[in-house]
Amino acid sequence: MTQNVFPVPSILQSAAHVDAQAYERLYRQSIDDPEGFWHEQAKILDWAKPFTQVKNTRYSPEDVTIGWFADGQLSASYNCLDRHAAARGNETAILWEGDTPGETKRITWSELHSEVSRLANVLKKLGVKKGDFVSVYLPVIHQSIAAMLACARIGAIHSVVFSGFSSEALAGRIEDCRSRVLITADEGKRGGKFVPLKKNADAALEKLSFVEHVLVVRRTGRDVPLKEGRDCWYDEALAEVPDVCDPLAVGAEDPLFVLYTSGSTGKPKGMLHTTGGYLVHAAASFKAMFDYRPGDVHFCTADVGWVTAHTYLIYGPLANGATIVLFEGVPTWPDTSRWWQIVEQYKVNIFYTAPTAIRSLMREGDGPVRKHDLSSLKILGSVGEPINPEAWLWYHEVVGGGRCPIVDTYWQTETGAVLLCPLPGAMALKPGSAARPFFGVRPALLGSDGTTVEGEGSGSLCFADSWPGQARTILGDHERFLETYFSAYPGFYFTGDGARRDADGYYWITGRLDDVINVSGHRLGTVEVEAALASHPSVAEAAVVGFPHVIKGQGIFAFVTLKEGVAESAELQRELIQVVRTRIGPIATPDRIEWTPQLPKNRSGKILRRILTRIAAGDFENHGDTTTVADPTVVAEIVRRMQAQV
């Protein structure tokens, strides 16, 4: 295969924050002298009390310690707000574009500052104190950003729950962090459809009597019931308090937020991020990887419920004083040129999205893009899953007019900010590769025998040392944190991904190695979906695997065994889909459900997903080593049924 390589555009060669020489020099320094390097980087923030220690990290099997800037103090709210409001209060912080075209709002730094201060005062009045958790279940509206910054302002820890999650998923996430306050809205609106957020919240809270207060944002104006003594309108509460609230400086290692993500076992993990290291890493990487310049308009399409938005829609950009576009809707409504219309309208300079969206928009052809003037674009970004070269080339040529570098950023909810990515002024691009490590990041590929692979080769993607944005623990379960990330390869952080390193030292992510699938850039644990299916009274057992999907990257394939005497039917398929949507949310909807009288298992009863994954991918012959299957006729029967359908 001939390989496309795209050199650094000439206009960036000398003008970028980091050019090729600077990358090599700074990367070396960041590894040889991490203390000195991060000490310098930390100047991107204002510290209320300067730190004297930079790095206190160990990945030894007996002792995993992760601490950065530990004796420093700062306020994330101050850094993302006050310092910009003071310098240029009348300039734009947020350009909000509602779901309905034409419904827009421009919010200045001063306005955001005053709203955040009021909300912080409301939270205080409700008894929220430093270290308390506050759950946020909101659409992509500016109040979700206000909620995060208001929590940070008083040292409270926010837990944003994606508004596409069901009431049961919300309940689980509130219960886990035991927040006594929830901020939600009457409804959300996406793609012309209404999402009953308050109704979901009410259902979630039925069994959670410890939740004392619910603030309700009026988004659509739908008449929703307020529960006496518990609920109140957001705007009314804000109107009653002053718009001055001093930001509380907290310790760098005090928590900023928790964000839940799926793992290979059933229960979502609450990844706990702290303040100083996270914000330094978010702010410094945002500036470097998007070559951000004051005045640039940044549009990250992620929903506020995901880490992408936490770091590169909100904290990273706002710490840099960037103007952000906040878009409530979807790229395909009212038509498939919506994003491009927004880029033109707001003269967007930096555009950051996920491969799945690129693939689906690419199917619409070039027309919807070419209708719009996208000449303001300078840098394009990609995140969430490997971007296939066809999508990369289309994104580069049609969206970026062949002139904008594509920054393919590899990271995770756990990593807080980027670990692998090209810096646009420093590195040639290879479509499909997340290029090279960010400063201070030490990737390692580990073989199955536990030794590191040097030079060209493949292995489990690990990291040999900590970085500032790293999650410190799983809320309430530090053992699981150590077990999940530090037990497979003692002395290393294990990502769960496989990767290949090429001759130029570029990394290519090859996909998850655990029972996690990546559906449209969203991580789902197969076990979670299985548990939802198994909760249906007709289901005896279910096994869920990922399979290649042209748009989503991976789709969800469910093999389901029904209880004795239950008939297979289309109606039952619909019921199972509904059960998953109710327990988790629409993103977990199975793409295919296949009935099977039994599931292939080994002699100790473990489901052999490896075989099911091959079958789901349409490979009916190569089942690898089947000697472990207790009953080979089970595999033959599944294959027979699947073949009968084609």
Ligand code: WT7
């Ligand atoms: C998993 C993390 C990082 C924010 C969005 C997802 C996959 C992420 C890339 C990329 C290849 C990628 C990995 C990773 N992933 N970015 N640029 N190239 N794969 O965060 O939900 O925590 O998922 O997404 O498999 O482990 P997440």
